[in-house]
Amino acid sequence: MYDVNLIRKDFPVLEKVIYLDNGATTQTPKPAVDAMLDFYYNYTANYGRGAHHLSIAATNAYEDARDSVASFLNAPSEKMILTKNTTDSINMVANGFGFESGDHIITSVVEHHSNIVPWLRQKEKGVSVSVVDIDSEGMIDPKNIEAEITEQTKLVAVSHISNVFGSVQDIKTIIQIAHKSNVPVLIDGAQSAGHTPVDLKELDCDYFAAAGHKGLLGPQGTGVLYLKNPETIKPTSLGGGTTSDADRTCFVTKEPPESFEAGTPNLPGVIGLGASVEYLKKIGVANVEKHEVALAKEAAKRLSEIDGVSIYGPKERAGLVAFNVKDLEPHTVAMRLDKYDNICVRSGFHCAMPSQKFLGIKGSSRASFALYNTPDEVDALIEGVKRIAKES
Numbered sequence: 001m002y003d004v005n006l007i008r009k010d011f012p013v014l015e016k017v018i019y020l021d022n023g024a025t026t027q028t029p030k031p032a033v034d035a036m037l038d039f040y041y042n043y044t045a046n047y048g049r050g051a052h053h054l055s056i057a058a059t060n061a062y063e064d065a066r067d068s069v070a071s072f073l074n075a076p077s078e079k080m081i082l083t084k085n086t087t088d089s090i091n092m093v094a095n096g097f098g099f100e101s102g103d104h105i106i107t108s109v110v111e112h113h114s115n116i117v118p119w120l121r122q123k124e125k126g127v128s129v130s131v132v133d134i135d136s137e138g139m140i141d142p143k144n145i146e147a148e149i150t151e152q153t154k155l156v157a158v159s160h161i162s163n164v165f166g167s168v169q170d171i172k173t174i175i176q177i178a179h180k181s182n183v184p185v186l187i188d189g190a191q192s193a194g195h196t197p198v199d200l201k202e203l204d205c206d207y208f209a210a211a212g213h214k215g216l217l218g219p220q221g222t223g224v225l226y227l228k229n230p231e232t233i234k235p236t237s238l239g240g241g242t243t244s245d246a247d248r249t250c251f252v253t254k255e256p257p258e259s260f261e262a263g264t265p266n267l268p269g270v271i272g273l274g275a276s277v278e279y280l281k282k283i284g285v286a287n288v289e290k291h292e293v294a295l296a297k298e299a300a301k302r303l304s305e306i307d308g309v310s311i312y313g314p315k316e317r318a319g320l321v322a323f324n325v326k327d328l329e330p331h332t333v334a335m336r337l338d339k340y341d342n343i344c345v346r347s348g349f350h351c352a353m354p355s356q357k358f359l360g361i362k363g364s365s366r367a368s369f370a371l372y373n374t375p376d377e378v379d380a381l382i383e384g385v386k387r388i389a390k391e392s
């Protein structure tokens with residue numbers, strides 16, 4: 001039985017506020033905070049750098065966390081790189097892939113800046129980038145990707161779930177289409193990992209980037225990058241932790257995943273992430289998805305019934321809904337919800353300007369749900385937006 005009240009006890013801040021900005025970052029459950037405190041109070045030490053027992057304990061805890069995340073996404077641990085965030089993960093692929101002049105990359109207009117800017121930047125090297133259109137609900141038609149593939153195409157990079165529309169892309173078909181032409185695919189899973197079941201073995205994408213601090217409920221400063229074939233990417237940062245031998249003229253780099261994690265890693269953050277993923281496993285991501293999608297569906301339906309409110313995205317949406325109230329600035333709506341209703345929502349362009357320019361809107365407010373939100377909180381949102389619409 002899904003007991004949201006029991007879940008909420010693990011997130012004390014929820015007693016004080018209605019938090020509907022989970023697309024940006026989620027709250028972290030107590031067991032994960034406790035795991036981080038345990039690291040700080042009892043075994044702070046560096047990773048793999050010492051023969052002493054504290055370093056061994058810290059290293060083991062870090063690797064246990066990697067195992068937790070890898071098994072949660074059904075991938076081998078040695079292919080799961082621990083990063084700072086989704087953006088870091090995508091940039092590791094963009095900068096480590098070795099794109100050359102004449103190469104071609106395909107992405108889409110629905111992407112978050114993190115999954116479009118690193119590709120556009122490759123133009124500096126003479127790489128061409130096709131940015132395929134979406135429909136008015138934020139969906140990519142896989143045929144549009146297929147139509148862009150040429151002999152020069154080296155990568156397709158698309159998001160699983162849009163952070164603006166809540167649209168869930170048909171990534172299985174996109175991956176199959178690209179693979180038919182031997183083109184690898186990167187999936188931006190920032191809004192999907194922890195919100196919907198992700199099985200990387202079954203999905204068969206080549207790269208999967210996600211945040212630790214969103215659906216996976218981990219602390220900020222954590223992210224993941226799955227590399228199906230790690231040898232296709234060169235590490236973009238080398239030094240301590242990545243080197244197995246060196247002299248004054250040359251060096252030997254370790255095997256993945258260590259080769260991709262230069263310098264002292266975010267040990268407390270990763271240990272917290274491991275604990276939050278174990279927490280999520282107990283609740284079950286399919287249960288979480290059902291809960292979040294039901295809340296978003298209800299919120300979208302009721303928002304769309306308010307005079308002067310526009311909503312975006314498909315009917316079958318993931319757990320978020322973006323909206324505008326008459327011609328009010330999205331920040332004005334968010335500030336009023338904050339001030340008068342104690343509700344936190346995101347507002348602005350959501351770091352996804354191309355999609356909003358494509359649709360001709362100047363940003364939106366967004367309510368994004370997590371496993372701990374309740375129908376009462378949807379009621380509060382609706383009442384707040386109704387009042388704002390009436391006043392304007």
Ligand SMILES: Cc1ncc(COP(=O)(O)O)c(C=O)c1O
Nearest residue numbers: 085086087112114159163190211
């Ligand atoms: C679809 C999508 N991609 C990438 C990002 C960037 O994530 P991060 O903050 O972990 O770098 C976000 C953040 O909201 C996102 O929604």
